[in-house]
Amino acid sequence: KPQELKKQVANLKAAKGQKESHPPPPPSYVTEPPCRDRREGAVYEIRSCLGKGGFAICYEGKLNGTSKRYALKIVKSQMPAKMEQKFQTELQIHSKMRQQNIVQFYRAFAFENSTYLVLELCPNGSLMDMVKRRKGLTEPEVRFYTVQITGAIKYMHSKGIIHRDLKMGNIFLDRHMNAKIGDFGLAALLVTGKDMHTIRRTTLCGTPNYIAPEILEKGRKGHDHMVDIWSLGIIVFAMLTSKPPFQSTTTDEIYRRAKERDYDWPDAPGKYISREAKELVASMLQDAAERPDPDQIVQDNFFICGYMPTQADITTRLRELPPDSP
Ligand code: ADP
Secondary structure (H helix, E strand, O other): OHHHHHHHHHHHHHHHHHHHOOOOOOOOEEEEOOEOOEOOOEEEEEEEEEEEOOOOEEEEEEEOOOOOEEEEEEEEOOOOHHHHHHHHHHHHHHOOOOOOOEOOEEEEEEEOOEEEEEEEOOOOOEHHHHHHHHOOOOHHHHHHHHHHHHHHHHHHHHOOEEOOOOOHHHEEEOOOOOEEEOOOOOOEEEEEOOOOEEEEOOOOOOOHHHOOHHHHHHHHHOOHHHHHHHHHHHHHHHHHHOOOOOOOOOHHHHHHHHHOOOOOOOOOOOOOOOHHHHHHHHHHOOOHHHOOOHHHHHOOHHHOOOOOOOHHHHHHHHHHOOOOOO
């Protein structure tokens, strides 16, 4: 059918466009030009490729003359408008974050038609990789990661930032196997007025005259940041079961199931999940106004009904597990 053909061609073009929007691999050495806080500039030795995202490539980079290693996130300086906006949001918001469970942003510079972000290195992949490999984590491990992610959410919200894209693939693991939230491309700044909140994309410079009443109303209820708590509920479910609760073949079906809270806990023998864990997830998947905030989450029974691992437990056990062990 001509219409389907048209669609296919459009998809192909889009896919091609996306491919071309990745920058080429960097040379073996990358030079950061001199700047105010580093007058002599810097040289990074490029090591292995860490991964590719929608528009970025990530490489490990070692700062010459030191043993410091970073993740260098590289994007083309010239990007399609939509990606440019995502990237500007990311730069503005990520560069202002400083918390132990958020990937640290160090600096940004331009080199050979690309922009380089110098980020804290997370050499152990994403939480998604680990959960897939392990087919779900143990409850003590889930306690550990939930507290870490909740702390990062509390920090972001206290700075007026809503992440809006929290998922296991955006949570990276540092060398000690700590969780670090990365990728602030869809984050939004919640501008707080005297007695109202308005959501505003940082990249839009609106004036109050042009803000629709429903945006103000939505803000007045002040529940916009609760989208991150919903995502955390999905993450906790997925850490326990290795699958998100509303997994379906079509997006519409996922939305329908989410709206109806249509999910089941697996009941395979040997896959015990505590009542406390289930209740915590259920509380985070309520309507926005009913969801717990970060302080309430960490006080939940789930965190006192069983063992809470120490940092050393996590670092030694998880880091030393061979990649395909259960
Ligand atoms: P995009 O914004 O284009 O989606 P990402 O931020 O997801 O790009 O980065 C692409 C990939 O690079 C990730 O999937 C991950 O494999 C890797 N990566 C990103 N940030 C880091 C980091 N701080 N440490 C290690 N690897 C990272």
